[in-house]
Amino acid sequence: MSTHAISGQTRVVGIFGDPITHTRSPAMQNAAFRVRHLPYVYVPFLVRPADLSKAVHSIRALNLVGVNVTVPHKERIVRYLDALSAEANLCGAVNTVVNCDGTLFGDNTDGRGFLLSLQERCLSPRRREVVVIGAGGAARALLASLIRAGSARVTILNRTQAKAQVLARTYRSLGKTRIEALPLDTLRDPALLQNAALVVNCTPVGLHGEQFLPLAYAATPRGCLFYDLLYRPELTSFLRHARAAQRPILDGRRMLLHQGALAFSLWTRTPAPLDAMAQALKRTLRNQ
Ligand code: ATR
Numbered sequence: 001m002s003t004h005a006i007s008g009q010t011r012v013v014g015i016f017g018d019p020i021t022h023t024r025s026p027a028m029q030n031a032a033f034r035v036r037h038l039p040y041v042y043v044p045f046l047v048r049p050a051d052l053s054k055a056v057h058s059i060r061a062l063n064l065v066g067v068n069v070t071v072p073h074k075e076r077i078v079r080y081l082d083a084l085s086a087e088a089n090l091c092g093a094v095n096t097v098v099n100c101d102g103t104l105f106g107d108n109t110d111g112r113g114f115l116l117s118l119q120e121r122c123l124s125p126r127r128r129e130v131v132v133i134g135a136g137g138a139a140r141a142l143l144a145s146l147i148r149a150g151s152a153r154v155t156i157l158n159r160t161q162a163k164a165q166v167l168a169r170t171y172r173s174l175g176k177t178r179i180e181a182l183p184l185d186t187l188r189d190p191a192l193l194q195n196a197a198l199v200v201n202c203t204p205v206g207l208h209g210e211q212f213l214p215l216a217y218a219a220t221p222r223g224c225l226f227y228d229l230l231y232r233p234e235l236t237s238f239l240r241h242a243r244a245a246q247r248p249i250l251d252g253r254r255m256l257l258h259q260g261a262l263a264f265s266l267w268t269r270t271p272a273p274l275d276a277m278a279q280a281l282k283r284t285l286r287n288q
Contacts, residue, residue, distance in 0.1 A: 006041060007039065009039045010039050010040070010041055011039060011040045011041075011064075011065045012040070012041055012042075012043065012062070012064050012065065013029065013040055013041070013042045013043075013064065013065045013066055013067065013068075013267055014042065014043050014044065014045045014064060014067045014068070015042070015043075015044050015045065015067060015068040015069070015070060016045050016047040016052070016055055016067050016068070016069050016070070016073055016077075017044070017045075017046070017047065017069070017070035017071055017072075017073065018046055018047055018048055018049065018071075018072060018073075019046070020044045020045065020046045020047075020070070021044070023044055023070065024256065024281060024284045024285065025042065025044075025068055025260055026042050026043065026044055027280045027281065027283065027284035028256075028257070028260050028277045028280050028281050028284070029042035029260060029263075029264060029277075030042050030280075031273075031276050031277055031279070031280030032260075032261075032264050032272055032273050032276060032277050032280075033268075034276075035273040035276040036268065036270055036273060038268055038270070040065065040267070040268065045067070047073065049072060049073070049076070052073055052076060052077060052080065053080050056077065056080040056081070056097075056104065059097060059099050059104060060099065060102050060104070063099070064099055065098075065099060065267045065268075066096065066097050066098040066099050066263075066266070066267045067096075067097045068095055068096055068097075068260075068263055069094055069095050069096070069097060070095070071137075074093040074094060074095055074108075074137050075092055075093045075137060077094050077097070077106065078092060078093065078094055078106060080104075081094065081097065081104045081105070081106040082103045082104045082105065083103065083104075083105045083106070084105075084106045084107075085105070085106065085107040085108065087107065087108045087111055087112070087144060087145075087148075088106045088107050088108040090144040090147075090148075090174065091108055091110075091111065091137075091140045091141045091143070091144040092140065093108055093110075093137050093140060093141060094106035094107065094108055095107075095108050095109055095110050095141075095259065095263070096108070096109050096262075096263040096266055098266050098267060107263075107266060108141055108144075109258075109259040109260075109262035109263050109266070110138065110141040110142075110145075110255070110259050111141045111142060111144050111145025111148070112145065112258070112259070112262055113255045113256070113257075113258035113259030113260075113261075113262060114141070114142055114145055114255050114258075114259075115145050115149055116254075116258040116262075117250065117254035117255045117257075117258055118198070118225075118227075120254060121225060121248070121250060123197065123198065123225055124149070125146050125149045125150075125151045125197065125198060126149055126150040126151065127150060127151070127152045128151055128152060128197035128198065129151070129152055129153045129154075129155075129195045129196050129197055129198075130146055130151050130153070130154045130155070130196065130197065130198045130199075130200065131154075131155050131157065131187075131192065131193065131196050131198070131199040131200070132146075132154055132155070132156045132157070132200050132202060133157050133158070133184075133187070133199070133200065133201050133202060133203055133213075134156075134157075134158060134201065134202030134203040135156055135158035135160070135163040135164040135166075135167050135181075135202075136202065136203075138202040138229055139156065139158075139167065139202040140167065142200060142202060143156070143167065143171050143179070144171070144174075146177065147171060147174055147175040147177045147179075148175070150175070150176070150177070151177045152177065152178065153177065153178040153179075153180070154177055154178070154179050154180075155179075155180045155181075155182055155186075155192060156168055156179065156180070156181050156182070157181075157182050157183065157184050157186055157187060158181070158184060159184050159203075161181060161182070161183050161184075164181035164182070165181040167179075167181065168180060168181040184213060185213075185214075187213055187214065187215040187216065188214050188215065188216055189216065190216045190219030191219075192216075192219075193215075193216055193217075193219040193220045193224070194219055194220070194221070195221070196220050196221070196224050197221070197223070197224060197225070198224065198225050198227060199215075199220065199224060199225070199226050199227070199242075200227045200228075200229065201226075201227070201228045201229060201230065201236075201238045202229055204230065205238070206228065206230055206232075206236035206237050206238050207230050207232065207236075209232075209234075209237075210237070211237045212236065212237040212238040212241065215238075215241070217241050217242055217244075217245035217247065218245045220245075220247060222246070222247070223247075223248065224247055224248075225247070225248045225249070225250060226238065226239060226242030226247050226248070226249045226250070227249075227250045227251075228249075228250070228251050228252060229251075229252040229255065230251065230252055231251045231252040231253045231256065231285065232251075233285070233286075235249070235251070236251070239251060253281065253285070256281065257274070257277055257278055257281055260272075260277060260281075261274055261277055264277070
């Protein structure tokens with residue numbers, strides 16, 4: 001491991017999670033600090049759920065610059081923070097905390113990271129139809145960003161339909177976007193997909209090489225983007241099938257990059273060195 005020299009000037013940023021050993025963020029963020037010659041270091045912290053409130057207090061006590069927050073703390077940490085961004089408030093989850101002289105500010109850069117990754121593919125979800133598969137934390141962050149971006153319609157499909165219905169009810173009143181919840185097996189229905197500009201997998205199905213759910217890939221318009229928030233060295237079955245149907249595909253790496261770049265800027269008030277972060281991410285994923 002090579003990081004710049006640690007000195008009395010060094011400031012600490014971290015990530016709270018359980019488990020935490022899989023995180024790719026230290027490689028990405030430390031590369032960015034080095035490129036920008038900032039005396040910062042980014043470290044992983046294994047924080048057990050029972051210790052979350054103490055860990056949050058330690059951000060102040062140890063004068064950390066801030067932290068990223070990952071599974072399983074993104075939602076529960078909200079109650080321990082002093083202020084939230086509109087986005088964090090909307091999705092009820094925080095992935096980035098900034099310590100402003102002891103006041104802890106919670107933000108969520110996942111949704112903005114997602115929109116930036118779409119922008120890179122010249123896809124704006126404004127006035128478009130989107131199909132979201134899953135109703136967990138990731139789906140919520142996406143939903144909030146799609147409403148803010150002005151999507152015409154979002155259909156949420158989830159194994160536990162009641163969860164998708166709660167999500168639809170909660171978010172329906174927040175914008176003009178039409179939000180519907182349908183059973184997961186509706187993915188086989190061509191009518192669901194015939195106007196979709198974007199189909200996003202927000203479930204872990206495929207992470208370990210397993211087959212994705214039956215889905216009418218060919219019913220989508222030719223330009224419909226299939227987006228899997230997962231990333232692994234080989235394509236997931238969701239993306240493999242979409243590619244076989246000659247549809248454009250995208251995995252979760254660019255969103256991971258952009259959410260990290262946005263967090264970097266929140267902590268350092270400096271533009272993120274996106275290329276260096278992307279290179280570092282590529283290297284660390286190659287070694288996974
Ligand atoms: P995250 O917060 O990272 O989004 P999560 O909250 O665990 O993760 O959400 C995962 C989503 O994937 C959930 O909507 C879950 O469906 P349930 O609400 O029915 O639990 C969905 N999911 C997980 N495993 C699945 C599987 N094998 N088939 C279909 N959906 C699955």
